[in-house]
Amino acid sequence: MAATATVKNGAAKPAKQLSKKQLKKLKMKRKAIILGIIVLVVLILSFFAPYFVPNDPYASNPTMMKQPPSAQFWFGTDHLGRCVFSRVLAGARTSIFATLVLVIISFIIGTAIGIICGYYGGAVDNILMRITDILLSLPQMVLAIAVAGILGGSLTNALIAIGVTSWTSYARLARSHTMRIKNLPYINSCRLTGSSDINILFHHVLPNLIGPMLVNATLEIGTTMLSIAGLSFLGLGVAPPAAEWGSMVSEGRPYLQLAPWTVFAPAVAILIAVMLFNYFGESVCDVANDV
Amino acid sequence: MLKYVIKRIINLIPVLIVLTLLVFLLMYLTPGDPALLKLASQGANITDELLQMEREAMGLNDPFFVRYFDWVFGILHGDFGTSYIDGNPILPKLMTALGYTIKLAAASTIVSVVVAIPIGVFTAVKKDSIPDNIIRIFTFIGNAMPNFLISLLLMYLFCIKVNLFPVISKGDFKGLILPAAALAIPMASKFARQTRADVLAQLDEEYVIGMHARGVKERVILYRNVLHNALGSIVTVISLQIRTLLGGSVVIETIFRWPGVGSLIIDSINGRDYPTVQGVVLILATIQVLINLLTDISYCIIDKRIELE
Numbered sequence: 001m002a003a004t005a006t007v008k009n010g011a012a013k014p015a016k017q018l019s020k021k022q023l024k025k026l027k028m029k030r031k032a033i034i035l036g037i038i039v040l041v042v043l044i045l046s047f048f049a050p051y052f053v054p055n056d057p058y059a060s061n062p063t064m065m066k067q068p069p070s071a072q073f074w075f076g077t078d079h080l081g082r083c084v085f086s087r088v089l090a091g092a093r094t095s096i097f098a099t100l101v102l103v104i105i106s107f108i109i110g111t112a113i114g115i116i117c118g119y120y121g122g123a124v125d126n127i128l129m130r131i132t133d134i135l136l137s138l139p140q141m142v143l144a145i146a147v148a149g150i151l152g153g154s155l156t157n158a159l160i161a162i163g164v165t166s167w168t169s170y171a172r173l174a175r176s177h178t179m180r181i182k183n184l185p186y187i188n189s190c191r192l193t194g195s196s197d198i199n200i201l202f203h204h205v206l207p208n209l210i211g212p213m214l215v216n217a218t219l220e221i222g223t224t225m226l227s228i229a230g231l232s233f234l235g236l237g238v239a240p241p242a243a244e245w246g247s248m249v250s251e252g253r254p255y256l257q258l259a260p261w262t263v264f265a266p267a268v269a270i271l272i273a274v275m276l277f278n279y280f281g282e283s284v285c286d287v288a289n290d291v
Numbered sequence: 292m293l294k295y296v297i298k299r300i301i302n303l304i305p306v307l308i309v310l311t312l313l314v315f316l317l318m319y320l321t322p323g324d325p326a327l328l329k330l331a332s333q334g335a336n337i338t339d340e341l342l343q344m345e346r347e348a349m350g351l352n353d354p355f356f357v358r359y360f361d362w363v364f365g366i367l368h369g370d371f372g373t374s375y376i377d378g379n380p381i382l383p384k385l386m387t388a389l390g391y392t393i394k395l396a397a398a399s400t401i402v403s404v405v406v407a408i409p410i411g412v413f414t415a416v417k418k419d420s421i422p423d424n425i426i427r428i429f430t431f432i433g434n435a436m437p438n439f440l441i442s443l444l445l446m447y448l449f450c451i452k453v454n455l456f457p458v459i460s461k462g463d464f465k466g467l468i469l470p471a472a473a474l475a476i477p478m479a480s481k482f483a484r485q486t487r488a489d490v491l492a493q494l495d496e497e498y499v500i501g502m503h504a505r506g507v508k509e510r511v512i513l514y515r516n517v518l519h520n521a522l523g524s525i526v527t528v529i530s531l532q533i534r535t536l537l538g539g540s541v542v543i544e545t546i547f548r549w550p551g552v553g554s555l556i557i558d559s560i561n562g563r564d565y566p567t568v569q570g571v572v573l574i575l576a577t578i579q580v581l582i583n584l585l586t587d588i589s590y591c592i593i594d595k596r597i598e599l600e
Contacts, residue, residue: 134309137583138576141538142556146572149560150321226437230542233439234557249439253546256443257451264447267440274435 032283039280042273043100046092055083057090057243066259076261078252084265091243091266094155096273098238099225102159102166107217109163110170115201115209117171118178129175132168140165141227148236155244158237162227166220173216177209215288218281222274229270245270292591299584306580311366314573315359321565326351328563329375366573372566374559381570384555389574392544392551396536398471403479404529410479411486412513418491426483433480438539442473442546459548470547474539478532485528489521496520522593530586537575 050057055073061081069076075084117125140162147161181187182205190200231237232246240251245266252262318325326345330337350358365372371381414423449469450458456469493499494517502512544553552571559567 130305131309134306134313137306137580138310139534139537139579141535142541142572142575145538145541145556145560146317146568149556149568150317150565152322222435226435229437230439230538233437233542234545236560246437246439249443253443256447260447263443264440267437267443270437271432271435271440274437275432278431278435 028283028286032280032287035276035280035283039276042276043096046096049089049092053083053086053089055086057082057086058241066255066262068259069261075265076259078248078259078262079255084248084262087243087248088245088265088269091245091248092269092273094238094242094244095225095229095246095270098155098159098228098244099221102163102228103217103221103224105159106163106166106220107170107213110167111174111206111209111213113167114171114174115178115205118175119182119197119201119205125175128171132171135165135168136172138165141230144227144231145234145236148231153236153239155238155242158228158231161231161236162224166224169220170213170216174209174213177212178205181205181208211288215281215285218277218284221277221281225270225274225277295591296588299587303580303584307577310576310580311363311573312359314569314576315362317572318565318569319355319358324351325349325375325565328565332375332563333378371570371573374567375564376562381567384567385552385570385574388550388552388555388571391549392537392540392553395467395470395474395540395544395549395551396533398467399474399478400529400533400536402471403475403482406475407479407482408486408518408525411483412490412518414483415487415490415494416513427487430480430483433476434484436477438473438477438542439546441476442470442543445469445473446546466547466549470540470543470549473543473547474536477539478536481528481532482525486521486525489524490517493517493521519593523590526586526589526593530582533582534579537579 059082061077064073064077064081066079067073067077067081073083073085075088078084078087113128117128143165144158144161147164148158151157151160187200187204190204195203228237229246229249232244233250235247235250238244238247240247248266249263249270252259252266256263324342324346326342326349327337329349330341330345346352350361353361362372369382371385373380374384410426414426417423446458446469449455457466459466490513499512499517502516540551541553541556543549544551545557548554552575556568556571559565559571
């Protein structure tokens with residue numbers, strides 16, 4: 001209604017011609033914001049999940065083994081009679097927050113290395129970039145399996161094993177942005193006014209590359225989550241009895257025939273979480289690329 | 292062209308040196324005494340004297356670089372060391388397993404390329420139609436599926452509900468179908484999405500409008516020009532996927548008991564047979580490095596405009 005009203009005065013006409021493109025842009029933005037809110041809600045819920053589980057996720061019950069889903073046990077019970085629904089809820093915190101911790105750590109390390117390489121260049125840059133080249137050219141999951149296998153199965157070791165290679169993509173991205181930014185006139189004028197390198201890096205370079213770096217990070221969440229779940233599934237990550245989606249699937253696998261819900265409930269939880277993060281990452285990427 | 296290839300091959304040398312160092316370091320940093328591990332896994336009665344002899348025999352008393360060069364020298368002569376568990380040389384076992392993994396990887400890659408590229412082109416041409424939306428939902432789900440979910444789902448449906456395939460694959464053709472499908476589904480989803488995006492980007496180009504105006508047949512434009520121009524980035528995605536494929540095959544091989552390198556590495560990790568782990572990682576990483584080389588070379592075959600420097 002408001003649109004038709006403004007069309008009548010001539011000044012609003014060019015705005016109407018642009019409206020289709022603008023509308024698309026706004027829709028994209030709205031989608032990203034809605035998804036962002038959903039992601040936030042999921043994060044908060046998963047953080048507090050251990051406090052509102054219907055049953056104790058670690059209490060085994062020999063009289064209720066491998067029960068199919070019922071009103072009391074929404075997703076049934078596993079081979080030890082533990083409530084699968086409660087375990088999926090409790091596992092959300094481990095699975096999601098382990099992923100976020102890894103993404104944030106590799107983001108920080110990779111960005112720091114990338115900025116330093118891009119800004120200073122020289123021998124350090126050469127050596128570090130050759131290392132990223134090599135790490136990027138290796139099969140990451142195989143390397144992670146070997147590292148986790150040799151260090152021994154635990155959540156920390158799994159994170160280290162994936163982290164060995166995961167910082168490289170951030171480093172490369174940060175480096176290329178830094179190299180572009182450092183040749184811009186305003187950085188030169190900063191130097192002229194006598195700003196220190198640290199000041200330039202933190203106040204002028206970092207804020208200008210943080211956007212694309214964050215977009216890259218949101219796109220990485222899904223893949224990282226799959227890697228951690230994969231390692232746990234192979235018995236190289238979170239060890240049972242701890243509730244974590246990957247290790248729950250692994251634990252339920254021998255009972256695939258008798259109690260398929262012990263396998264599919266946590267596996268579908270991973271699928272939904274990864275889909276949500278991928279969708280969020282893609283829409284953030286769309287908005288960022290459009291501006 | 293030849294010059295470029297030679298240059299790329301020379302560039303491989305430092306990569307391979309760092310790679311071997313990395314893999315060796317992995318072994319070097321292993322917690323525990325390898326001599327003790329080896330003797331323990333062979334069930335020997337361990338005495339101090341025996342341990343000392345074994346250490347000397349395994350060269351554990353030598354300095355780091357002597358051990359490293361001994362190891363690399365052995366590998367260059369086809370000696371990957373011996374397994375801690377049965378004392379047999381690793382190489383033959385590795386080669387048999389590698390054959391199975393290559394069979395699996397090739398089958399799934401071929402299937403997904405053959406299925407996904409036509410689907411990608413189709414969905415790009417029929418953009419926003421009902422089939423396009425349905426296929427997009429499926430490829431989106433396929434993209435986010437953990438590979439163990441697909442494997443277990445296929446196993447549940449086709450081995451347990453409908454008794455079509457054996458649960459434990461014996462390495463024959465019938466046993467190949469399910470693991471290959473489990474690897475192919477996420478890959479095909481990724482390829483289809485990429486093809487759709489690339490073809491859509493090409494369809495917006497002016498030369499397409501020009502060809503339409505000249506009355507060139509739709510199919511000719513699509514398959515001769517558009518797809519050809521989109522091929523570069525599709526090849527990139529395929530080569531990137533092979534990296535994921537090698538990792539994914541570890542999970543899928545352990546689920547279906549497919550006797551490839553994935554099963555080998557997990558069995559070796561569980562048996563603390565670290566020389567075998569080392570061998571598997573080295574072989575897979577080398578294959579990956581070679582695939583990267585082939586990808587880069589294929590770029591200049593597909594698109595002559597790419598600068599060879």
